[in-house]
Amino acid sequence: MTSETSPDVAVEERERGVPAPAGAPSSGALVVVLVGTFITVLDFFIANVAVPAIRADLNASAAQSQMIVVGYGVAFTAGLITGGRLGDMYGRRRLFSLGMTLFMLASAACAFAPTITFLVVARIAQGAAAALMVPQVLGIIGTVYTGAARDRAFNTYGLIIGLAGVFGQFIGGALITVDVAGLSWRTIFLINVPLCLVSLAFVGRTIPESRGTGGTRLDLTGALLVTGSLALIVFALLEGQERDWPAWVWGCLAGAAVLLAVTVGHLRRRAAAGRGPLIEPGLFRARLFTVGLAATVVYFLAMGSFFFVLALYLQQGRGLSPLESGLVFLAVGAGYFGASLVSARFAGKLSARKVACGPLTLAVGYTAISLTANGLGVTGSVLWLLPMLLVAGLGMGLTTGPLTNLVLGAAVPEHAGSASGLLNTAQEGGAAIGVAVAGSVFFPALARAGLSADAYPHAFAVTLVPLIALGLAAAALVLLAPGRAVRG
Numbered sequence: 001m002t003s004e005t006s007p008d009v010a011v012e013e014r015e016r017g018v019p020a021p022a023g024a025p026s027s028g029a030l031v032v033v034l035v036g037t038f039i040t041v042l043d044f045f046i047a048n049v050a051v052p053a054i055r056a057d058l059n060a061s062a063a064q065s066q067m068i069v070v071g072y073g074v075a076f077t078a079g080l081i082t083g084g085r086l087g088d089m090y091g092r093r094r095l096f097s098l099g100m101t102l103f104m105l106a107s108a109a110c111a112f113a114p115t116i117t118f119l120v121v122a123r124i125a126q127g128a129a130a131a132l133m134v135p136q137v138l139g140i141i142g143t144v145y146t147g148a149a150r151d152r153a154f155n156t157y158g159l160i161i162g163l164a165g166v167f168g169q170f171i172g173g174a175l176i177t178v179d180v181a182g183l184s185w186r187t188i189f190l191i192n193v194p195l196c197l198v199s200l201a202f203v204g205r206t207i208p209e210s211r212g213t214g215g216t217r218l219d220l221t222g223a224l225l226v227t228g229s230l231a232l233i234v235f236a237l238l239e240g241q242e243r244d245w246p247a248w249v250w251g252c253l254a255g256a257a258v259l260l261a262v263t264v265g266h267l268r269r270r271a272a273a274g275r276g277p278l279i280e281p282g283l284f285r286a287r288l289f290t291v292g293l294a295a296t297v298v299y300f301l302a303m304g305s306f307f308f309v310l311a312l313y314l315q316q317g318r319g320l321s322p323l324e325s326g327l328v329f330l331a332v333g334a335g336y337f338g339a340s341l342v343s344a345r346f347a348g349k350l351s352a353r354k355v356a357c358g359p360l361t362l363a364v365g366y367t368a369i370s371l372t373a374n375g376l377g378v379t380g381s382v383l384w385l386l387p388m389l390l391v392a393g394l395g396m397g398l399t400t401g402p403l404t405n406l407v408l409g410a411a412v413p414e415h416a417g418s419a420s421g422l423l424n425t426a427q428e429g430g431a432a433i434g435v436a437v438a439g440s441v442f443f444p445a446l447a448r449a450g451l452s453a454d455a456y457p458h459a460f461a462v463t464l465v466p467l468i469a470l471g472l473a474a475a476a477l478v479l480l481a482p483g484r485a486v487r488g
Contacts, residue, residue, distance in 0.1 A: 028202060030141070030145075031206075032202050032203055032207060033140055033141065034137070034156065034157065034160045035195055035196075035198075035199045036096065036099070036133050036199065037134060037137050037157060037160050037161065037164070039103070039164075040103070041160075041164035041165060042171065043126065044069075044073060044076070044168075045164065045165050046168040046169075046171060047068055047069050048069060048172075048311065049172030049188075049322045049326075050176060053185040054068060054185050057184065057185065058115060058116040060116040065116075070235065071120050071124040071127065072123045072124065072126055072127040072130075073127065073428070073432045074235050075127030075128045075231075076127035076128075076131050076134075076428055077131075077230055077234050077425060077432055078131070078228075079127070079128050080421045080424045081223075081227075081230075081278060081279060081418070081425055082131070082218075082227060082278065083131045083133070084135030084139065084418050084419075084420050084421020085219070085278050085418055085421060086132065086218065087139050088211060089211065091210070091211050092139045092209070092211070093136070093203060093204075093207045093209045093210070095132055095136050096133055096136035096137070096140065099129050099131075099133025099134070099136070100196050100199060100200055100203075103130055104200075106125040106129050107126060107189045107192035107193055108190070109122035109125070109126075110126060110186075111186045111189040111190040112186070134424050135420045136420070138404070138424065141157060142411070142420065144208055144210065150405075151405055154402075154404045154408065155340060155405065156401070158340060158402070158404050159340035159400070161427070162340065163333060163336065163337065165303070165304070166336055167330075167333055168307075169307070169325060170326030172188055173321065173322030173325070173326040174323055175187045175188050175191070176188070177322070217276065218278075219270060221266060222263065222267055222270065222277055222278030223278050225262060225263040228256075229256050229259040229260045230429065232252045232253070232255055232259065233256045234429060234432050234433065236252035236253050237253075237433050237437075240436060279418055283422070286411070288406065288481050289410035289419070291478070292407035293407055293423065296404075296423060296426040296427060296430065297426045297430040298473050298474040298477060299359055299399055299403060299471070300426065300428075300431045301430045301431075301433060301467075302359070302362065302471045302474065303362070303399075303430075303431065303434070304430065305434030305437055305438035305467060307329075308438055309460055309463050309464070310325075310328075310460075311325060312442065312456070313373065317456025317460065318382055318456070328389070331385075331393065332390070333393060335390040335395075335397060336396045336397040337393075339358075339395075340397040340400070342397075343397060343401050353478070353481075355398075355399065355403055355406055356475040356479050357398055357475075358396070359395065359399050359471045359478070360395070360471070360472070360475045362392055362471040363395070363468045363472050363475070364391060364395070365389070365390075365391035365395050366467050366471060367464075368387075368391060369385060369388040370460075370461040372384055372385055373457050373464075374457055374461035378456070395471070399474070406478075406481070408420070434470075437466065441462060442459050442460070442462075442463040443459075445459035445463065
């Protein structure tokens with residue numbers, strides 16, 4: 001049947017955030033935006049592997065080395081909501097292209113950084129650029145794909161996030177080990193440049209422009225309040241566990257609580273006046289969106305922190321090299337990849353309650369890993385962990401894509417950018433805060449055991465206990481969501 005909608009009307013609908021007809025966008029659009037997702041998530045995890053080499057090359061202090069990771073994570077997380085709103089206002093394709101261009105330039109600056117101070121500043125710029133680019137990805141997927149095509153796209157997005165996190169350790173270790181042209185750690189940033197150039201060449205050809213509604217001016221006050229609140233929370237939690245929770249960290253958290261209260265009041269007043277708030281309060285009227293967003297935070301607390309403590313256990317506790325530990329991570333990746341393929345195939349048939357099977361499986365995998373690692377001590381082969389790591393990967397693959405689809409399926413298209421910014425903040429913020437939570441358990445447990453090598457299996461096993469609880473909590477939250485099927 002031939003459509004009678006004129007090209008001008010179709011363009012106007014896309015610019016207002018009305019989804020394109022199913023099958024209208026090519027698969028090239030999905031490939032391009034997922035390249036942006038992959039490199040930004042990868043750069044959060046891959047830098048951990050490179051920190052020892054960077055410290056030796058640039059003569060960095062411990063605090064400066066930490067800022068390589070924290071600076072990127074704080075800038076990325078704090079800017080996501082504002083980035084999503086800017087995409088609603090000025091066009092998601094436009095902001096995606098701008099964010100990718102700035103990310104490419106910041107990556108090149110990181111690769112050729114002459115000093116540690118220069119590198120830290122470049123990493124903060126890289127995180128800010130990622131915050132412009134990443135919220136547009138879910139906004140673009142949510143507005144240009146419909147039905148089964150959108151279900152598959154969201155599950156593929158979840159697959160890419162997991163693969164970037166799982167394989168970040170392996171890719172970083174491989175690049176540093178190969179030492180291309182004697183560049184050592186610099187290659188982990190330089191590799192972003194050709195990927196961005198190729199993607200930018202196809203943006204205009206594959207991605208239609210789309211916008212949201214709710215005002216044509218940025219809520220600058222809301223942007224400053226939200227960014228400040230998130231920056232204080234993430235920075236304080238990441239630094240707190242590293243510096244044994246000094247008084248100024250608690251001051252930052254108290255200040256963040258005050259800022260959040262002020263932010264909520266500001267957003268409500270602006271919405272009541274019809275002035276286009278940074279975050280549309282109406283999004284939270286949908287119970288499915290609100291509960292799903294809370295489940296996302298809890299799930300990513302458990303997922304992101306696991307990668308952190310597993311790397312510490314394998315490298316410092318069991319003496320594996322970054323490349324060897326990366327190979328162990330492949331077991332998680334195999335489970336994740338397989339489960340994501342299954343989730344994508346049955347995406348249209350999933351109900352909100354069935355999504356809860358993912359975090360439950362994750363909790364089972366973590367429980368088995370904890371018991372096995374503690375039993376192995378420092379003499380048993382880590383190969384015994386591989387089946388349990390596979391189960392944990394299955395849980396991740398059964399959760400990430402379907403949960404993303406669950407949350408964004410409850411958001412109206414005209415607020416896709418704001419919803420995407422909130423969801424990305426829940427994901428990235430949850431992962432970053434999860435590292436702080438895991439560190440606050442792992443390092444004290446290690447210290448109590450005398451910091452010896454045989455203390456690592458015990459500290460690792462103990463740290464997995466709260467992560468198991470988080471997996472169960474995520475499943476419980478999903479079960480609180482309405483029981484209707486995830487809509488496409």
